[in-house]
Amino acid sequence: MPPHPTITVPAKLAELHTRYHGDSTGPSWIAGLPRLATEFLDRWQLRQDGAPMHGMVALVLPVVRSDGARAALKFQPVDEESVGEPVALRAWDGDRAVRLLDHDAESGTMLLERLDAGRSLAHVADAEAALMDLSELLAHLVARPAPAGLRTLADIAAAMLDDVPEALPALRDPAERELLRRCAEAVREVLDEPGDRLLHWDLHYENVLAPPPGSGRGAWLAIDPKPLAGDAGFDLMPALDNRWDDIVATGDVHRAVRRRFDLMTEVVGLDRERAARWTLGRVLQNSLWDVEDGEHALRPEQAAVARALLAR
Numbered sequence: 001m002p003p004h005p006t007i008t009v010p011a012k013l014a015e016l017h018t019r020y021h022g023d024s025t026g027p028s029w030i031a032g033l034p035r036l037a038t039e040f041l042d043r044w045q046l047r048q049d050g051a052p053m054h055g056m057v058a059l060v061l062p063v064v065r066s067d068g069a070r071a072a073l074k075f076q077p078v079d080e081e082s083v084g085e086p087v088a089l090r091a092w093d094g095d096r097a098v099r100l101l102d103h104d105a106e107s108g109t110m111l112l113e114r115l116d117a118g119r120s121l122a123h124v125a126d127a128e129a130a131l132m133d134l135s136e137l138l139a140h141l142v143a144r145p146a147p148a149g150l151r152t153l154a155d156i157a158a159a160m161l162d163d164v165p166e167a168l169p170a171l172r173d174p175a176e177r178e179l180l181r182r183c184a185e186a187v188r189e190v191l192d193e194p195g196d197r198l199l200h201w202d203l204h205y206e207n208v209l210a211p212p213p214g215s216g217r218g219a220w221l222a223i224d225p226k227p228l229a230g231d232a233g234f235d236l237m238p239a240l241d242n243r244w245d246d247i248v249a250t251g252d253v254h255r256a257v258r259r260r261f262d263l264m265t266e267v268v269g270l271d272r273e274r275a276a277r278w279t280l281g282r283v284l285q286n287s288l289w290d291v292e293d294g295e296h297a298l299r300p301e302q303a304a305v306a307r308a309l310l311a312r
Helices: 011-020 025-043 085-092 127-142 153-170 174-190 237-241 244-249 253-268 272-292 300-310
Strands: 046-048 059-065 070-075 100-104 109-113 116-120 197-199 208-210 228-230
Touching: 011 025, 025 046, 025 059, 025 070, 025 109, 085 100, 085 109, 085 197, 127 197, 127 208, 127 237, 127 253, 153 174, 153 228, 153 272, 174 272, 174 300, 237 253, 237 272, 237 300, 244 253, 244 300, 253 272, 253 300, 272 300
Parallel strands: none
Antiparallel strands: 046 059, 059 070, 070 109, 100 109, 116 208, 197 228
């Protein structure tokens, strides 16, 4: 196989790693990417087949295998969020999720089947149809019990509650502090029943891609899980607060949030009161992260989802 061209890391990806991992880990990982890419192109006998792509964290190279099959080579730092991804993908084994073809545990490098990066559920103009497709996919994914070794919702929820007393004073609006307290109380009510399903944890519309035409792989497949073992109600939030413009365009945010929530719980087959509490847990989690990042107010969509569910 001829020498591989040197991989140029997209400037935006380097910027994101500097911004969110400003210590030595972000820049050093970015600096090592060209060497890492060359190593795995050689090790797995791959040929680059297009320009590098990236999200917030990972670099993805379109590649062709030695047998001519198209695939995607994914690089990302090994951390508490990414370490479970191959575990989940192996558990789903290509059943409504991208198929894992190979994996190197030390570096976190994964070889995945190639999907159509230009066709995600975010591009489906009909918001109701997109939500139905995502809900049916979610129902299929969470039907599987979580394999051993994943982080648990029980531990994450307990840690969130420990952080609430310190975070509350950072919110300047007393009404928002009260809203966050109510979210925390909702989590306490279900803390002793955290569930055991295999959760994706980040199933928003852009993380659902179409397979290539004629592949026989169905209409939509999930990518990029940040898996947890827990209650399926904790997996609803990404579909509630994404495509937010569609919610606002209805003219009745409260009603539109409730409609999304009711449709999802019906399709996935969840108890609505329990699912509402775990969804409020996602509001709590997102808001705690924002406070940690220096914010002093709740994001409007987070507050709107919380108010809609607390008004049930």
